[in-house]
Amino acid sequence: MKQKSIAIIGGGPAGATLGALLAKDGFKVGIYHTAKRPELIIGESLLPAVVPILRELGIEDEVRSFSIHKPGATVWLSPDEIVPFEFGWAKGELPNYAYNTPRKEFDEAILNVAIRNGAKLVPHSAKLRQEGNSVCLENESIAASDGLFDTPPDLIVDATGRSRQIAKLLSIPTKKGKRKDTALFAHLDSVVMTSPGHIHVDRYEKGWGWRIPLPGRVSVGIVVDPVHLKNYGDRAEEQFDNFIKDNTCIGSYAKDSRRLTSVIKYSNYQLISQKMVGENWACIGDAAGFVDPVFSTGAYLAMKSGQMLYKAIKSDTKEAFEAYEKKFHWELTLWQKVINTWYNGRLFSLYRAGQTMRNNFIGRGIEPHIEKHLSRIFTGEAVNGIYSRGLLEFMSKFALLVRSPKDLKIN
Ligand SMILES: Cc1cc2nc3c(=O)[nH]c(=O)nc-3n(C[C@H](O)[C@H](O)[C@H](O)COP(=O)(O)OP(=O)(O)OC[C@H]3O[C@@H](n4cnc5c(N)ncnc54)[C@H](O)[C@@H]3O)c2cc1C
Structure with missing residues (x-):
């Protein structure tokens, strides 16, 4: 029987995980992925729930080699209430550690597994068009596959992250979260960490922030109401630097630090697509939904959605695709509820x-x-x-x- 051909648009954690699993099973897989990447990629703190997926992909040792061991998470509620949680206390089925990881290397490690397993990397920014209820690759994107898709692929998977190509093309309704924060982040040196290896989640008088230890630097993010941020300047750099200087918590931990990178801005990220599968397409990772950065669930849910869609593709039934959509939607919604209790x-x-x-x-x-x-x-x-x-x-x-x-x- 001819194996199905699948075009995956986007080679982040979701697309590369799916590509690696499908290619290993002999599916004809093309991953469209542009070599041009931003200076920093967001999503550097991983959960223990990611570790079994890294093991399945066979890259845990590689990820460990460029990451920081993460044994827990520390929450700063006030100067007198700094609360560390060790993953070991969960006494569950997951490993009692995870990693804080530079995302460029992390994403490359997963993408390389997909390529080693036989997926073809198509270094091209894919363009799509709608035809009735279906989605098609534009001719130039077919041509960029260099013969891989001499006939149109059987399935197109949107793994474009927050670009959400298919959801936008088909005007799929979304459920938006209540928070309208802006997140600004950059890498700094010499930021103080009270619990070695932990992600630090800091509760500010207005908003909250993260400190994530990475090799030779610390990723610092602030998540704040954009109206309040205006008090600190007009440009992202000004807002970030002035907010940090002025803030009791991060201001004291970063008082001797230097910013090593430009400041990256994210806003309006809480949204869940109400439809994740269709006639000849499916969405995974952030392209299907993203709830909030606070518990570092993004990369885990992206990779897990890749695993879940892989199972549906293998089953090759309408019911399996619908079950994927229902389960991923349900999981995102549950996380949203837990996250609401933080806010x-x-x-x-x-x-x-x-x-x-x-x-x-x-x-x-x-x-x-x-x-x-x-x-x-x-x-x-x-x-x-x-x-x-x-x-x-x-x-x-x-x-x-x-x-x-x-x-x-x-x-
Ligand atoms: C403020 C903030 C903080 C976060 N912190 C964390 C954290 O600490 N831990 C965590 O796990 N998660 C975190 N996340 C979430 C995490 O970044 C994402 O959930 C995760 O990267 C999603 O993976 P993905 O593969 O779905 O998408 P992405 O990682 O965005 O990958 C999508 C890829 O598709 C490519 N692409 C887009 N369009 C095209 C096209 N047309 N053709 C070809 N390629 C294309 C993009 O260039 C990109 O490389 C955070 C998110 C935010 C907003």
Whole structure:
């Protein structure tokens, strides 16, 4: 039987993971990917949930060689409340570590597996057009495949990240998140980290930020209401540098640091496509949906969606594609709910509730549960288990009774 031919548009973590798995099985795969990359690629902190996928692709050792070992996550709530979580506390099925990784090298490592497995790299920015309910590659993009797609591919997969080519072409409705923050990020030297290897998530008076340790530098991001950012200047560089200088938390950790790169800006990133598969197309990774940077779920969900679509393509039934769409949509929506509890303050009121109760009889029983299941958010396992999910939901309601979440809300 002739194997299907598949054009994957975009060679980021989603597209390259899918390409690697399909090519290994003998599918005819072309990955359209432009060599021109931005100075910095966002998404440098990985979850333990990524590690099994790296193992499946056979690149964990390579990723380890250029990354920083990440044993946990530390949350800065106030100068007196710096809360470290070790992944080991989750006591789940995932490894108790992950990696903080320079994304250019990381993306290349996955793409190289796809190429080694037999996928063809097409160094071209693919153009698509709509024909009825289908999507077609424009002639110049067919020609760029250099004979690979002498007849049009059976399936076109949109893995273009936030470009969301197919969703835009077909005007697919999206569900947008409530937050309209702007994220600005750059690499700095000499930024202080209190827990070695951890991602640090810092809660500011307005907004929040991250510190991610990378070899020889630290990635610093600030996630702030764009109206508030205007107080710090007009250009992204001015806003980033002035905000950091002025902020109690990041200002003290970065007081002796120098910015090593330009500042990259992201906005309006919380959105989920309401349709992810169609006549001859499918969307994966950010091209299907992205919820929020706070728990570093992006690369994991991108790679996992590549794995899930691979299974649907192998099954080759309409039902399998529909099941992929339903599952990925469901998972993004669940993460959105967990992420909302970070912004509305419930998640860390839950943590505080546990701390308050640990000295009484009931609290001694509940507190380790809170610790375990909060840690599972940082490993990526929280939304996979019915038990963890239910418990988090129950506990975040319960936390409201103990302490108001208002003072932990992200403004
Ligand atoms: C502020 C912020 C912080 C984040 N922090 C983290 C984090 O710490 N950890 C984490 O895991 N995730 C993080 N993410 C999310 C993460 O960056 C993404 O979820 C992840 O990169 C998605 O992978 P992808 O393969 O779907 O898309 P991408 O990584 O965007 O890859 C898509 C690729 O497609 C290419 N492309 C686009 N159009 C075309 C075309 N027409 N032809 C050919 N190629 C094309 C692009 O050049 C790009 O290389 C963050 C996101 C934001 C906004």
